[in-house]
Amino acid sequence: MKISPTSFVTIDFLIRLGENQWLPENGQPERLSFCLGQGVLPPDLEEAMIGLTVNDSKVVTLTAAQAYGEIEPELFQEVPRSDFDPTEDLEPGMVFETKDHEGHPLYFIIREVKEDTVVIDFNHPLAGKDLEVTFNIREVREATPADLAQYLCPACQEGKPHQH
DSSP states (O other): OOOOTTEEEEEEEEEEEETTEEESTTSOOEEEEEETTSSSSOHHHHHHHTTOOTTOEEEEEEOTTTTTOOOOGGGEEEEEGGGSOTTOOOOTTOEEEEEOTTSOEEEEEEEEEOSSEEEEEOSOTTTTOOEEEEEEEEEEEEOOHHHHHTTSOTTTOOOSSOOO
């Protein structure tokens, strides 16, 4: 079966960020299963999968704009150190999860720890980076209603990324 815009796909992938920088960091491919068209991967990467079948491999190069976007300075915030657990040894690069006002998970990265404040960044961790993504197709099938249900917004039961 060929991958279509409504497929459920399992891939093994490896992302090259630079000369010797990989995700996963150990340089070994990682498995990922997802429904196309649900915002899991950048659209240009999903588009490169259309028409492929099981055991097909491909290398796709994405600019930062095609991947996870450029770094947006307005997504940096300086917050009081007291917003964090006082026993937590905060360091740049640490990732935390919080929730927006509707209960959706939001992730941020600590960029700088100051005496009384912490600079946090809500940009995607791969924002501002060009990527070379190598992937191998492991499974292809039509997405079922159960597959698609995991992408529904808990507030409105609408699918795909959207605003309220």
